[in-house]
Amino acid sequence: MAIVGLDTAVFTAPDMKKAKAFLADWGLKKVRDGKKGAVFATRIGSEIVLRPDDYPALPPAAQEGMHFREMIWGVSSRKHLAAIRKELERDREVTVDADGTIHCLDPNNIGVGFRLWQREKRVKATPERFNHAGHYRRIDARAKLYERAQPLRMGHIGFIVPNLEAAEKFYHKRLGFPISDKYAGGAATFMRNAEREDHHNLFLIWSRDGNTRFHHIAFEVNDIHEVFGGGLYVTRKQGWQTEVGPGRHPVSSAYFWYVKTPVGGAFEYFSDSDFVTGNWKPVSFRENRFSEWHLVDGIPAPEEGYRDRPSLSNAGKA
Numbered sequence: 001m002a003i004v005g006l007d008t009a010v011f012t013a014p015d016m017k018k019a020k021a022f023l024a025d026w027g028l029k030k031v032r033d034g035k036k037g038a039v040f041a042t043r044i045g046s047e048i049v050l051r052p053d054d055y056p057a058l059p060p061a062a063q064e065g066m067h068f069r070e071m072i073w074g075v076s077s078r079k080h081l082a083a084i085r086k087e088l089e090r091d092r093e094v095t096v097d098a099d100g101t102i103h104c105l106d107p108n109n110i111g112v113g114f115r116l117w118q119r120e121k122r123v124k125a126t127p128e129r130f131n132h133a134g135h136y137r138r139i140d141a142r143a144k145l146y147e148r149a150q151p152l153r154m155g156h157i158g159f160i161v162p163n164l165e166a167a168e169k170f171y172h173k174r175l176g177f178p179i180s181d182k183y184a185g186g187a188a189t190f191m192r193n194a195e196r197e198d199h200h201n202l203f204l205i206w207s208r209d210g211n212t213r214f215h216h217i218a219f220e221v222n223d224i225h226e227v228f229g230g231g232l233y234v235t236r237k238q239g240w241q242t243e244v245g246p247g248r249h250p251v252s253s254a255y256f257w258y259v260k261t262p263v264g265g266a267f268e269y270f271s272d273s274d275f276v277t278g279n280w281k282p283v284s285f286r287e288n289r290f291s292e293w294h295l296v297d298g299i300p301a302p303e304e305g306y307r308d309r310p311s312l313s314n315a316g317k318a
């Protein structure tokens, strides 16, 4: 089906001003703003769309009170888009916009759409030079310190759903998302939108209480330094609350930092995820492997006393 990646995520905003402030602090670029809502973009141009609550022609919320409304996946060609439409029309209502974007609801009533991919696939950033033992690549130079993050793209999206089995059938069997890993007993499934991809682009967790919830969207940043720089900026300087992080996922190997959003769920900065191909062998994990390590409440500011000490940058000057 040739799905390229996450193109757009649509939310309603109960407090538009607050939601816009969050997206700007997150490091996204405002590309449109008006009565119909606001649009913020990652560096490849994929978008977070905010709509007012009463905006017409929005997919319904999958659950009362949920602000997440739709994820739109980019598809490589009109031929593939037509094939997806044909597949979806077998058993559900599909609407089509003038530009060819198709919309429907998935088995858990989550809005899902597909459109022709017109973004860059990846931003080729200049890689940071990391020094490994015996392999020194950064010589006579300090590593980069990020004041804040500028997310490159949306890497993955996660939901908590009551009917994980039906969702897996829909995305894996019908839309061709390969399964990367699972939690045993139908607890959660990690899927990717193509064979050669990040470890996961879609993460679905079984809902114990029967409610559907938006869990998070993860934004890729350059490297671990930008995960820290972004997380510190939004939490310490802008006062948004850490959901969990920083930390490291053992399942995808990625570094992470999740921050609570004013439209529900969390946004995650991530870096250094496993990138897999058809040779990847899925594992069914018997125990929760959310993190190898993580901080629960973010990183507190250094104590004043610590700040006032002669700093390392002054060392040698005394």
Ligand SMILES: [Fe+2]
Pocket (backbone or CB within 6 Å): 156, 158, 216, 218, 268
């Ligand atoms: Fe994630």
